[in-house]
Amino acid sequence: MRRLLKASPILRIQRQLRERSRQERRRNSRRLFHEANRLKRLPLYLFTILDELKAQATARGIDVIDLGMGNPDLPPPPHVVDELAQQVRRPENHRYSRKGGDVERKLNEAIAQWYHRKFRVTLDPLHEVLPLIGSKEGISHLSLAFLNHDDIALVPNPTYPVHFNGVVMAGGILYNLPIHAESHYLPDLRAVPRSVLRQSKMLFLSYPHNPTTAVADLKFFKEAVAWARAHRIMLVHDFAYSDLTFDGLRAPSLLEVPGAAEVAVEFHTLSKSYSLPGLRLGFAVGNRDVLASLAKTKSYIDFGIFRAVQWAAIKALTGPQDSVHRAVLTYQQRRNTFVQGLARIGWELPMPRATFYVWAKLPLKFSALTSLEFATWLVQEAGVVVAPGSGFGEYGEGFVRFALVEPEPRLREAVQRIARVLQMAD
Ligand SMILES: Cc1ncc(COP(=O)(O)O)c(C=O)c1O
Numbered sequence: 001m002r003r004l005l006k007a008s009p010i011l012r013i014q015r016q017l018r019e020r021s022r023q024e025r026r027r028n029s030r031r032l033f034h035e036a037n038r039l040k041r042l043p044l045y046l047f048t049i050l051d052e053l054k055a056q057a058t059a060r061g062i063d064v065i066d067l068g069m070g071n072p073d074l075p076p077p078p079h080v081v082d083e084l085a086q087q088v089r090r091p092e093n094h095r096y097s098r099k100g101g102d103v104e105r106k107l108n109e110a111i112a113q114w115y116h117r118k119f120r121v122t123l124d125p126l127h128e129v130l131p132l133i134g135s136k137e138g139i140s141h142l143s144l145a146f147l148n149h150d151d152i153a154l155v156p157n158p159t160y161p162v163h164f165n166g167v168v169m170a171g172g173i174l175y176n177l178p179i180h181a182e183s184h185y186l187p188d189l190r191a192v193p194r195s196v197l198r199q200s201k202m203l204f205l206s207y208p209h210n211p212t213t214a215v216a217d218l219k220f221f222k223e224a225v226a227w228a229r230a231h232r233i234m235l236v237h238d239f240a241y242s243d244l245t246f247d248g249l250r251a252p253s254l255l256e257v258p259g260a261a262e263v264a265v266e267f268h269t270l271s272k273s274y275s276l277p278g279l280r281l282g283f284a285v286g287n288r289d290v291l292a293s294l295a296k297t298k299s300y301i302d303f304g305i306f307r308a309v310q311w312a313a314i315k316a317l318t319g320p321q322d323s324v325h326r327a328v329l330t331y332q333q334r335r336n337t338f339v340q341g342l343a344r345i346g347w348e349l350p351m352p353r354a355t356f357y358v359w360a361k362l363p364l365k366f367s368a369l370t371s372l373e374f375a376t377w378l379v380q381e382a383g384v385v386v387a388p389g390s391g392f393g394e395y396g397e398g399f400v401r402f403a404l405v406e407p408e409p410r411l412r413e414a415v416q417r418i419a420r421v422l423q424m425a426d
Contacts, residue, residue: 050069072275074323093307103307128288135240135271137302157177158392187205204238208355225264254266279312337411339351
């Protein structure tokens, strides 16, 4: 490793990253208007750095393969796009969305029916369903709706950053629950100290899990619901990857546990299953009081979802689902190609059972590098963008996440380029 540090561009990268932080601090200190402390407390958003590095590599003429952000590349279902195009032309859809309107009612019903079809969970469309402008919006506003400055939110770490950033933005207290491969990336709820439990108001869960790809079974969810009821803690389940499971595996809904709706809400999105990340359509279901407070919070902030988008969402949820099945097969095939390719070049990783990510421990000979240094090195030397594990919380350090959002030939090319760069260290 010492030889790698001397001989490779790593020292240069470390200097660049240090210089970047210094410049950022200098820029901030010279500002006329200083950001609120809550923004200063947020960890660095690593995708901003990666975007910069990507732009620099592209400017140097490198054809960058972007496996950084979980931004689906598959085409959206054509019948949904047709519906959106038609509905955009209807003038009435350009008015503010109002609760109880025609499309608003139909969307809630479509969500409840979808839920019943997939999970056999019965929901009251009026009170137990809340459409969102993407699930990210709802998840972060949920913290705003519930956390006071002395309330604790329990957040597994590593995790999708919105789970902890939402808590920090809301001014609540963030309490990390480290999750590890040895315990299948499930939090040990019994290990939370009693004094912490007393102040805790919510626990975030998310399975299939971004970034680790772990899946939870119904047994874990049953234990979580019993624990939440015993301690009067709200369960927030982010179920963004509900459909993206492989080899016949099924991911259960937390609401399949009898009585779960007394303590739980579950978040969904059309972004991943239907390859519609730009549409900005998500929804929350479950505990009616929690949803009422989330709706109240949102009523002070937004004016609902563009009605044309709501019509398109109804088409997605009630129309043919073949595009979802095709997406699953495509991601499964990409996973096989990529993970087997990395194994051939000596980077052995567990086969993910869900999501479109690969969570990769840095090869031993690179373990002296931070995940940001390693990711920077891959962009600059291989033209491959990956997400550094530290972007998902401190327990993600030592890992990088590949998002399989490029076609198979590009993934094969990425493996070849990574192989070349890894050899530089031999
Ligand atoms: C776990 C998880 N939840 C939520 C989201 C955001 O989804 P949306 O597009 O609905 O805001 C993502 C996006 O990457 C995600 O990985």
